[in-house]
Amino acid sequence: xxxxxxxxxxxxxxxxxxxxxxxxxxxxxxxxxxxxxxxxxxxxxxxxxxxxxxxxxxxxxxxxxxxxxxxxxxxxxxxxxxxxxxxxxxxxxxxxxxxxxxxxxxxxxxxxxxxxxxxxxxxxxxxxxxxxxxxxxxxxxxxxxxxxxxxxxxxxxxxxxxxxxxxxxxxxxxxxxxxxxxxxxxxxxxxxxxxxxxxxxxxxxxxxxxxxxxxxxxxxxxxxxxx
Amino acid sequence: xxxxxxxxxxxxxxxxxxxxxxxxxxxxxxxxxxxxxxxxxxxxxxxxxxxxxxxxxxxxxxxxxxxxxxxxxxxxxxxxxxxxxxxxxxxxxxxxxxxxxxxxxxxxxxxxxxxxxxxxxxxxxxxxxxxxxxxxxxxxxxxxxxxxxxxxxxxxxxxxxxxxxxxxxxxxxxxxxxxxxxxxxxxxxxxxxxxxxxxxxxxxxxxxxxxxxxxxxxxxxxxxxxxxxxxxxxxxxxxxxxxxxxxxxxxxxxxxxxxxxxxxxxx
Numbered sequence: 371x372x373x374x375x376x377x378x379x380x381x382x383x384x385x386x387x388x389x390x391x392x393x394x395x396x397x398x399x400x401x402x403x404x405x406x407x408x409x410x411x412x413x414x415x416x417x418x419x420x421x422x423x424x425x426x427x428x429x430x431x432x433x434x435x436x437x438x439x440x441x442x443x444x445x446x447x448x449x450x451x452x453x454x455x456x457x458x459x460x461x462x463x464x465x466x467x468x469x470x471x472x473x474x475x476x477x478x479x480x481x482x483x484x485x486x487x488x489x490x491x492x493x494x495x496x497x498x499x500x501x502x503x504x505x506x507x508x509x510x511x512x513x514x515x516x517x518x519x520x521x522x523x524x525x526x527x528x529x530x531x532x533x534x535x536x537x538x539x540x541x542x543x544x545x546x547x548x549x550x551x552x553x554x555x556x557x558x559x560x561x562x563x564x565x566x567x568x569x570x571x572x573x574x575x576x577x578x579x580x581x582x583x584x585x586x587x588x589x590x591x592x593x594x595x596x597x
Numbered sequence: 598x599x600x601x602x603x604x605x606x607x608x609x610x611x612x613x614x615x616x617x618x619x620x621x622x623x624x625x626x627x628x629x630x631x632x633x634x635x636x637x638x639x640x641x642x643x644x645x646x647x648x649x650x651x652x653x654x655x656x657x658x659x660x661x662x663x664x665x666x667x668x669x670x671x672x673x674x675x676x677x678x679x680x681x682x683x684x685x686x687x688x689x690x691x692x693x694x695x696x697x698x699x700x701x702x703x704x705x706x707x708x709x710x711x712x713x714x715x716x717x718x719x720x721x722x723x724x725x726x727x728x729x730x731x732x733x734x735x736x737x738x739x740x741x742x743x744x745x746x747x748x749x750x751x752x753x754x755x756x757x758x759x760x761x762x763x764x765x766x767x768x769x770x771x772x773x774x775x776x777x778x779x780x781x782x783x784x785x786x787x788x789x790x791x792x793x794x795x796x797x798x799x800x801x802x803x804x805x806x807x808x809x810x811x812x813x814x815x816x817x818x819x820x821x822x823x824x825x826x827x828x829x830x831x832x833x834x835x836x837x838x839x840x841x842x843x844x845x846x847x848x849x850x851x852x853x854x855x856x857x858x859x860x861x862x863x864x
Binding site: 373376377380381382383384385386458461462464465466467468469470471472473474475476477478482483485549552553555556557558559560561563566 | 603605616666668669670674676695697700701702703765767768769770800801804806807808809810811812813814815817818819826827829830831832833834835836837840
């Protein structure tokens, strides 16, 4: 196992870990977004889907076991992703102790340059999101009804600042994915001339799809399409 | 044309420097950036002041000596050129130009615009070579190399070790330099025996001194030899493969060490 610790100690290895955990988190976020589209089918569909998530895997596995496995994997992936990012950021700061008097960015995109603060916004949002819709802690004036996510979502999004926070966080997520989904190919060394143009297309498409769908939920509630 | 220069002046290592403003008058648009500095230095010498120290040698973009941040971009605004190949026609009369040395922990300022790029040599020393028996040069066609591979190797070998990639990288990373040096040997048959050992050694030394890559692509944009970040992906892949193969060996260890051992194991 020493090769594994050596590997994680290196910055190239950490970036590979960030790429792999990033892909996992991306896959999960995509599935989460697709599931949430049931909001448009009505209360019955969304609530039934929510109930299914709790019995997913049964009868082969006990109720909720797959859900908790997924949650554990998410915590581990997020932890590794954030830890590697933090350590690399510190390493990078140390590599240039004296800043330039003036500097331009001929190539770096806005998305690439906002990865770190974007990541912080996303983490803070995830904490709020879990308190709001998973744990049902009283983080906003909307009443929380256990087992009725449709009601909880709609009641929450009717408060303008809750919707605003969701929209801002998802724009940050979109930028994070726009750079991250492309960057992961580089970090893992997946680079072949035939396939390279598609890496950018892939990142742009999925960043756009996820952001647009996620933002549509609060907008639909605010505009009265979903009530 | 007349220009206002804001130049970083620093007397020696470990002293504090500051920007000093100079007027550059009657600059020819056909002058190179270094020639413009030469003219400014002439006037400084005439006034009895210390001239601005900057590194230069070939002045035709092949030696990699010159290099400075010009208005916040390594080697200036054009792209694909070293500072010596940048001409004053790319500036406008009355422009303010800020000139700074490369900034990185691994590149300490020696004086004014001159930095110590010896850290890059340390990366080369770690593995940027192939081990061969000396003697007569082998016949050139003994090992056939496909044209496309030759071209790929040359694209990487175009690196002149100027350090612009490090200077421009927001992370102060030397990934483009190291990956080019890893690749120009790693793609050729002669580089295969040490391919995985090489990448691990060079990355390890690189990471002792420089930052890490976050795929900004800034290095590629300022590289005077337009070396592609495709080589960085290649280095990452070789490094990951090397870790899976075992860190310091390219050949699987023999199952049996000696013939004797082989015999005893069979019986």
